[in-house]
Amino acid sequence: MAIDLDKLSRDELVKLISDAEKALKSLETRRKAEAKRAAEKAAQEYGFSLDDVIGGGSAKGAKGSKGAPKYAHPENPEKTWTGRGRQPNWVKEWLESGKSLDDLKI
Incomplete structure (x- = not known):
């Protein structure tokens, strides 16, 4: 799918960029969902839920976690x-x- 960018008008180029950004977001959303399903499956093979493995337990070591105010x-x-x-x-x-x-x- 080769597009000759030199032949496109400014409006066509702007629309192409917008469409490409939407397609990229959609692709990332689908890939994240696939990765989550794969991670859930892997956790289940060990007898855990994904929450048990990554989020449920302790806040110790959780990146960006806030401590109690002192x-x-x-x-x-x-x-x-x-x-x-x-x-x-x-x-x-x-x-x-x-x-x-x-x-x-x-």
Whole structure:
């Protein structure tokens, strides 16, 4: 299926790109579904469900999992921080004012 792109108008090229992106999304969706079915089948061969293998158990080692908050903003308790990663600005400001991180512990 060779398409001579030089002979297409701008509108035809834009439509071709749009159609190709839709086709690619559809292909990825189908492939993900196939991969999920294959993973479920493999897990069942070992006597597990897919959830048992990848999601059900422990949050330990789960990429991107958030820990429990350890610190809270003194005036707005909805602002919290786990103590991991970058410090929120409100924590930085608190520390720069000479106050202790222990004062923010929940």
